Amino acid sequence: MNISIFGLGYVGAVTAGCLAGKGHRIVGVDVSPAKVESLNLGLAPIIEPGLPELLKGARDDGRLRATTRCDEALRDTEVSIVCVGTPSSISGALDLSFVRGVLQEMGDCLRRTPKRHTLVLRSTMLPGSTESLIGELLGDLERSGMLSVYYYPEFLRESTAVADFEHPSLAVVGSRDAARPAEELMKSLFGVDTAVVNWPTAEMIKYACNAFHATKITFANEVGRLGKQLSIDSRIVMDLLCRDTKLNLSPYYMKPGNPFGGSCLPKDVRALTHRARLEGVSLPLMESLLGSNERHLQSLLGLIMESGASEIVILGLSFKSNTDDLRESSMVEVVQTLLGRGYPVRVFDPALNLAALVGSNKRVIDTKMPHIASLLRGDLASALGKGGLVVVAQKCASIEDLKRHLTPAHSVIDVNGWKELQALPVKCQGFCW
Ligand SMILES: NC(=O)c1ccc[n+]([C@@H]2O[C@H](COP(=O)([O-])OP(=O)(O)OC[C@H]3O[C@@H](n4cnc5c(N)ncnc54)[C@H](O)[C@@H]3O)[C@@H](O)[C@H]2O)c1
Structure with missing residues (x-):
């Protein structure tokens, strides 16, 4: 397929290299002339193992080029993937201005030169963002059937991004319409089987995953801090904890439902956090459990x-x-x-x-x-x-x-x-x- 990739940062550059490696023809787009030039030379604009080889091979085979011009990219492609940044603003709110900028420009180009196009949003965005951005900026094109829109969150990790792209830990796509076309599109674009849900669910899963990862790290670190104070090797504790794949690392306890209760969980969380306080060890995550419950x-x-x-x-x-x-x-x-x-x-x-x-x-x-x-x-x-x-x-x-x-x-x-x-x-x- 002929694919535009908007945003040539960590996600976009890896996406460009990996999709070109699968045989697609890629046009990268970025507002940064330096990143565009780098891709045109077949050089990686970021440090990522395996990426230089992919980009060089794709450039040499004529399957990869880059531009700063949206109209030029849309003219030559039938699918656009948006990977621009969605940073935090000072208040902590999500800043969607880069995505908004791309969609606005894309809408202008597609209205000037009408053609059937598919848009795949990959930038991390809060639930409801796709619906409101599309409604505001591309609603007419979507309603007329000239534009199909999917939200496909990215789960890659920097430093193992190429391997993660090839073998994603999770593949979920948000679609407004029926499951089948979305599944087929993802298979032909990325070569993976994908669960199909609606836009906000696909947006939410990315945040749920990242919040869960942050919770896991914080939990392990809190066990570590208390363990250190009590002269216990918490790496052994956590290693043993992870060996329990029935209750600990499993879907068990992972369904929204009743608050927790019973004769053990509240009592034991209370006792552990009480002891930590006596030891002068601060455990904000564990301290928050009973309040959240x-x-x-x-x-x-x-x-x-x-x-x-x-x-x-x-x-x-x-x-x-x-x-x-x-x-x-x-x-x-x-x-x-x-x-x-x-x-x-x-x-x-x-x-x-x-x-x-x-x-x-x-x-x-x-x-x-x-x-x-x-x-x-x-x-x-x-x-x-x-x-x-x-x-x-x-x-x-x-x-x-x-x-x-x-x-x-x-x-x-x-x-x-x-x-x-x-x-x-x-x-x-x-x-x-
Ligand atoms: N970095 C990661 O590990 C990772 C993993 C999963 C998801 N994500 C998400 O993917 C998105 C991209 O992340 P990233 O780390 O690649 O960001 P990044 O800041 O490295 O790259 C974003 C790129 O978008 C470009 N850009 C901005 N406005 C543009 C425009 N109008 N047209 C074209 N290009 C434009 C910037 O110049 C920059 O090169 C974010 O939403 C992020 O949350 C990141």
């Missing part, structure tokens, strides 16, 4: 209140499914708050047998909810009653039973994203998060 609980409560429902049904009271452990269960807090605000509440949790509760678990009931017996219903039908807002905190009833007993007078908050719930004929407040 509390915010999450408040968000759930907010959603319940905003629903306008006058009676509430809670499905699942214990801190997770198939246990009767009520200690630090977020749903106990939810029920208590709702009762305090005067809502009638009914609870269904088949794992709970009040008569069998003992020890600290029983104390939770005795101190926090002594009247819980009056809220608990032994069967789903009487818990659901004839209407109300159903907060599905656990899958403690089958979809078939819910289907049988939910009525149009019910609405549902689906805390954990239970897909089948969406298909039921009740008003769903949507996924909670």
